[in-house]
Amino acid sequence: MGTIARNLGVDLDKIKDTYVSQALRMTYYPSCPVAHDKVLGISPHSDISVLTLVWELNLVDGLQIRRQDAWVPIKPHPKALVVNVGDFLEILTNGKYQSIEHRVTVNPHKERMSISAFHLPKIDTSVGPLPDIVREEEKKYKTLRVDQAAKVVFSSKLDGKKTKEYAMFST
Ligand SMILES: O=C(O)CCC(=O)C(=O)O
Numbered sequence: 001m002g003t004i005a006r007n008l009g010v011d012l013d014k015i016k017d018t019y020v021s022q023a024l025r026m027t028y029y030p031s032c033p034v035a036h037d038k039v040l041g042i043s044p045h046s047d048i049s050v051l052t053l054v055w056e057l058n059l060v061d062g063l064q065i066r067r068q069d070a071w072v073p074i075k076p077h078p079k080a081l082v083v084n085v086g087d088f089l090e091i092l093t094n095g096k097y098q099s100i101e102h103r104v105t106v107n108p109h110k111e112r113m114s115i116s117a118f119h120l121p122k123i124d125t126s127v128g129p130l131p132d133i134v135r136e137e138e139k140k141y142k143t144l145r146v147d148q149a150a151k152v153v154f155s156s157k158l159d160g161k162k163t164k165e166y167a168m169f170s171t
């Protein structure tokens with residue numbers, strides 16, 4: 001986050017409350033010998049977090065990110081974590097950092113395991129574009145209460161960039 005703050009020309013102290021809580025999700029994807037090309041392990045979505053760190057535990061591929069209209073596979077690396085930009089970082093930066101839509105496919109022969117660590121603002125706070133990088137009239141996103149945004153996202157089907165749709169001012 002220090003590097004991101006420097007890139008934006010923002011004081012790190014002003015954003016440090018936005019990634020203070022952590023939620024972990026461990027996901028087990030069984031192998032799928034039949035119809036593996038017709039089902040997904042996780043449907044396309046972006047994470048609601050500020051940043052997500054993903055550890056692809058047993059180095060089986062399956063994670064893909066959306067680049068324009070194509071799905072690009074992310075090869076697991078034994079010494080690296082995947083860092084995903086989440087929706088709250090997109091909102092904080094008024095779109096300068098864009099959250100990444102991703103999905104996970106299943107493997108016909110191998111099971112897959114991952115742990116995602118979502119770095120989130122405190123549940124009882126609000127997040128909006130940072131005043132240091134945007135003036136009122138340039139804001140593309142509303143300020144959201146974290147608890148309300150979480151409720152919307154977790155009660156809807158995973159399908160694209162839900163928090164962003166909820167946060168964007170309609171044009
Ligand atoms: O299993 C993975 O590699 C990613 C999981 C994921 O996208 C998530 O937990 O939000």
Ligand SMILES: [Fe+2]
Nearest residue numbers: 045046047102
């Ligand atoms: Fe995700």
